[in-house]
Amino acid sequence: xxxxxxxxxxxxxxxxxxxxxxxxxxxxxxxxxxxxxxxxxxxxxxxxxxxxxxxxxxxxxxxxxxxxxxxxxxxxxxxxxxxxxxxxxxxxxxxxxxxxxxxxxxxxxxxxxxxxxxxxxxxxxxxxxxxxxxxxxxxxxxxxxxxxxxxxxxxxxxxxxxxxxxxxxxxxxxxxxxxxxxxxxxxxxxxxxxxxxxxxxxxxxxxxxxxxxxxxxxxxxxxxxxxxxxxxxxxxxxxxxxxxxxxxxxxxxxxxxxxxxxxxxxxxxxxxxxxxxxxxxxxxxxxxxxxxxxxxxxxxxxxxxxxxxxxxxxxxxxxxxxxxxxxxxxxxxxxxxxxxxxxxxxxxxxxxxxxxxxxxxxxxxxxxxxxxxxxxxxxxxxxxxxxxxxxxxxxxxxxxxxxxxxxxxxxxxxxxxxxxxxxxxxxxxxxxxxxxxxxxxxxxxxxxxxxxxxxxxxxxxxxxxxxxxxxxxxxxxxxxxxxxxxxxxxxxxxxxxxxxxxxxxxxxxxxxxxxxxxxxxxxxxxxxxxxxxxxxxxxxxxxxxxxxxxxxxxxxxxxxxxxx
Amino acid sequence: xxxxxxxxxxxxxxxxxxxxxxxxxxxxxxxxxxxxxxxxxxxxxxxxxxxxxxxxxxxxxxxxxxxxxxxxxxxxxxxxxxxxxxxxxxxxxxxxxxxxxxxxxxxxxxxxxxxxxxxxxxxxxxxxxxxxxxxxxxxxxxxxxxxxxxxxxxxxxxxxxxxxxxxxxxxxxxxxxxxxxxxxxxxxxxxxxxxxxxx
Ligand SMILES: Cc1cc2nc3c(=O)[nH]c(=O)nc-3n(C[C@H](O)[C@H](O)[C@H](O)COP(=O)(O)OP(=O)(O)OC[C@H]3O[C@@H](n4cnc5c(N)ncnc54)[C@H](O)[C@@H]3O)c2cc1C
Ligand code: SF4
Numbered sequence: 001x002x003x004x005x006x007x008x009x010x011x012x013x014x015x016x017x018x019x020x021x022x023x024x025x026x027x028x029x030x031x032x033x034x035x036x037x038x039x040x041x042x043x044x045x046x047x048x049x050x051x052x053x054x055x056x057x058x059x060x061x062x063x064x065x066x067x068x069x070x071x072x073x074x075x076x077x078x079x080x081x082x083x084x085x086x087x088x089x090x091x092x093x094x095x096x097x098x099x100x101x102x103x104x105x106x107x108x109x110x111x112x113x114x115x116x117x118x119x120x121x122x123x124x125x126x127x128x129x130x131x132x133x134x135x136x137x138x139x140x141x142x143x144x145x146x147x148x149x150x151x152x153x154x155x156x157x158x159x160x161x162x163x164x165x166x167x168x169x170x171x172x173x174x175x176x177x178x179x180x181x182x183x184x185x186x187x188x189x190x191x192x193x194x195x196x197x198x199x200x201x202x203x204x205x206x207x208x209x210x211x212x213x214x215x216x217x218x219x220x221x222x223x224x225x226x227x228x229x230x231x232x233x234x235x236x237x238x239x240x241x242x243x244x245x246x247x248x249x250x251x252x253x254x255x256x257x258x259x260x261x262x263x264x265x266x267x268x269x270x271x272x273x274x275x276x277x278x279x280x281x282x283x284x285x286x287x288x289x290x291x292x293x294x295x296x297x298x299x300x301x302x303x304x305x306x307x308x309x310x311x312x313x314x315x316x317x318x319x320x321x322x323x324x325x326x327x328x329x330x331x332x333x334x335x336x337x338x339x340x341x342x343x344x345x346x347x348x349x350x351x352x353x354x355x356x357x358x359x360x361x362x363x364x365x366x367x368x369x370x371x372x373x374x375x376x377x378x379x380x381x382x383x384x385x386x387x388x389x390x391x392x393x394x395x396x397x398x399x400x401x402x403x404x405x406x407x408x409x410x411x412x413x414x415x416x417x418x419x420x421x422x423x424x425x426x427x428x429x430x431x432x433x434x435x436x437x438x439x440x441x442x443x444x445x446x447x448x449x450x451x452x453x454x455x456x457x458x459x460x461x462x463x464x465x466x467x468x469x470x471x472x473x474x475x476x477x478x479x480x481x482x483x484x485x486x487x488x489x490x491x492x493x494x495x496x497x498x499x500x501x502x503x504x505x506x507x508x509x510x511x512x513x514x515x516x517x518x519x520x521x522x523x524x525x526x527x528x529x530x531x532x533x534x535x536x537x538x539x540x541x542x543x544x545x546x547x548x549x550x551x552x553x554x555x556x557x558x559x560x561x562x563x564x
Numbered sequence: 565x566x567x568x569x570x571x572x573x574x575x576x577x578x579x580x581x582x583x584x585x586x587x588x589x590x591x592x593x594x595x596x597x598x599x600x601x602x603x604x605x606x607x608x609x610x611x612x613x614x615x616x617x618x619x620x621x622x623x624x625x626x627x628x629x630x631x632x633x634x635x636x637x638x639x640x641x642x643x644x645x646x647x648x649x650x651x652x653x654x655x656x657x658x659x660x661x662x663x664x665x666x667x668x669x670x671x672x673x674x675x676x677x678x679x680x681x682x683x684x685x686x687x688x689x690x691x692x693x694x695x696x697x698x699x700x701x702x703x704x705x706x707x708x709x710x711x712x713x714x715x716x717x718x719x720x721x722x723x724x725x726x727x728x729x730x731x732x733x734x735x736x737x738x739x740x741x742x743x744x745x746x747x748x749x750x751x752x753x754x755x756x757x758x759x760x761x762x763x
Binding site for chain 2 (some may be wrong): 064065066067068069072189190191192194195196227228229230238346348349350351352353354355388389391392393403404405406408409412413415416
């Protein structure tokens with residue numbers, strides 16, 4: 001046996017092993033933010049569960065601070081060169097591969113993108129669930145209410161806080177939605193960027209508050225506290241301090257003895273019998289041999305890009321436009337969340353490369369406001385945005401800045417005195433922004449690649465510009481010596497994959513019901529970023545996990561009542 | 565297509581880096597030998613192997629090194645030369661960027677020809693007075709070759725020392741970055757008085 005295989009065996013979880021032909025209660029596709037929670041909840045509730053994850057099982061020992069391996073060699077299995085994703089701005093264009101970076105960025109590994117995410121964990125506000133009513137319709141978009149309210153989701157947000165592990169200070173955000181319990185851990189220590197951001201906000205009459213982060217600020221549930229190494233965003237945490245599902249939900253699922261997480265198992269199709277029920281999924285193992293894992297029910301948690309792709313790959317005579325797609329909504333309403341970036345350098349050192357990316361946030365512009373003349377809302381945080389290599393590549397924003405020679409070097413040396421003010425905004429659900437199968441390009445497994453079609457709605461662009469202006473004001477009020485804007489442009493890359501199998505009560509306009517059951521296939525469920533009806537204001541993962549806790553409870557109840 | 569996102573390169577800057585088609589292909593490539601490359605570089609970094617050239621000849625390496633010195637110059641702090649960026653570049657061309665090595669060499673030859681065309685008898689950028697050299701480089705800064713050289717110099721100065729450049733972390737210390745496993749507050753000047761509350 002090769003060393004690599006031995007290592008992999010050694011890393012396979014301690015959980016139960018099932019055979020393909022064992023008909024388990026639930027087959028879950030994807031072990032990311034949502035899949036990890038569902039696995040743990042359903043296994044703890046007594047069900048037998050197999051989680052199929054296309055990526056390997058990485059551990060702390062695999063994680064480094066190596067930017068080059070992360071972003072050039074794509075060490076988290078997110079290499080754009082083997083999944084072949086294509087991008088186009090509008091439906092009339094021919095999509096092409098961006099060989100430098102995939103349009104839909106996510107980690108292919110046990111734990112999914114919760115492993116390498118930044119861990120900003122904002123709850124949505126009550127308004128996020130009701131903007132169809134509160135705001136009304138927006139031309140060119142389908143802004144509708146969610147079929148559930150904030151109050152219905154609140155207990156599950158609290159579960160995320162306590163069971164996954166979030167640090168923060170209750171009551172510090174003046175716009176904070178009702179919470180039934182405080183945070184289980186105090187906030188992480190404030191950084192210089194946070195202090196300066198607080199000052200800037202105070203001068204402007206706004207309120208900065210300690211960032212809620214899915215990171216341990218002290219030892220928590222058997223995990224160490226964060227040691228402030230500074231490499232959260234884009235990297236795996238070597239300390240198990242970042243509350244990814246890899247170090248929280250998944251080991252707890254496995255320790256029930258009822259759950260197997262099977263890495264390097266790439267699902268390529270959902271099986272359907274003549275009665276229109278799913279019987280399991282087809283997947284390729286590491287040697288690309290095809291297997292069929294049987295299950296009484298299937299839950300897709302493969303994320304907002306891969307879940308719709310799987311449904312399209314699973315088309316059949318019964319579902320010629322893709323499985324569970326009688327509504328035509330599968331793959332549509334893709335939402336990226338907008339981002340704006342303002343750099344600022346100060347007289348003294350901040351040393352932003354130390355500790356977690358963000359320690360202060362503000363929500364003064366969270367709510368949409370008709371006075372602005374367009375729909376949208378957002379939050380702003382203070383952070384480090386670049387580690388050294390990409391600081392050198394593009395830290396200064398403007399094309400007119402010196403980019404070689406002694407003036408360039410002077411800018412390079414501003415590194416420890418610099419920070420960013422980062423805006424996060426709404427994206428409207430637009431039917432033509434979508435995930436579809438590319439008709440020409442295939443991934444290295446031979447399957448049609450993901451094709452992303454995306455153009456920010458004009459209101460999204462206005463909101464981004466608005467928030468960038470506010471960010472500049474904060475930086476200046478904080479006393480920055482130099483402030484620079486990174487251009488606000490239409491997005492073509494995202495790490496937020498939302499809305500592509502939206503939830504709703506009407507089977508004609510939505511893919512899943514409020515319990516995450518597909519309207520079309522009674523024992524097929526979907527729960528991940530694709531379930532979201534609206535985008536929130538960035539930081540969607542807290543909500544994705546809360547939905548997963550809620551979904552597990554509803555699905556489990558139905559299963560127990562024999563309703564699946 | 566120009567937004568930066570989560571520390572990822574924007575297209576604008578990859579274009580800036582690589583000047584169009586050549587760079588795109590370079591980056592589009594799989595880098596099959598990357599693991600070995602880093603092993604060799606690790607051993608060099610650990611002092612187990614002498615820094616040695618794989619692809620570039622000594623005179624080519626000297627020219628690339630001279631060029632890198634204009635990109636990130638040495639003054640009272642180290643620049644690309646002290647960081648050994650040329651070893652990163654050579655390593656890349658020897659191994660994971662090997663399919664583009666000849667294209668790089670062609671670019672270097674063309675660069676030399678342009679130089680001689682504008683400055684009779686001159687064969688190396690280091691023969692020019694600094695102001696003349698900078699003026700000449702301004703005229704070629706939009707070439708694929710210069711932009712690729714720029715990108716590799718930046719990487720060779722600021723990437724992890726395991727890849728052969730950024731020797732002893734010289735590039736990192738030049739910009740004021742330090743890679744450590746753990747830090748303690750206070751982190752910087754402005755949070756010096758902020759600790760002691762409930763955080
Ligand atoms: C660098 C970065 C920073 C981020 N920072 C933040 C942040 O600060 N705050 C925030 O809220 N969000 C952040 N995000 C976004 C966050 O990571 C995602 O919103 C979240 O992980 C999505 O959860 P999910 O369950 O929908 O999908 P994922 O976490 O992506 O999980 C999907 C899993 O399914 C697997 N899979 C897919 N297809 C198949 C298949 N066919 N067969 C088997 N397995 C499959 C994937 O490999 C993956 O493991 C960040 C993302 C990135 C990339
Ligand atoms: S800063 Fe803390 S949470 Fe982030 S990677 Fe380092 S130890 Fe983990």
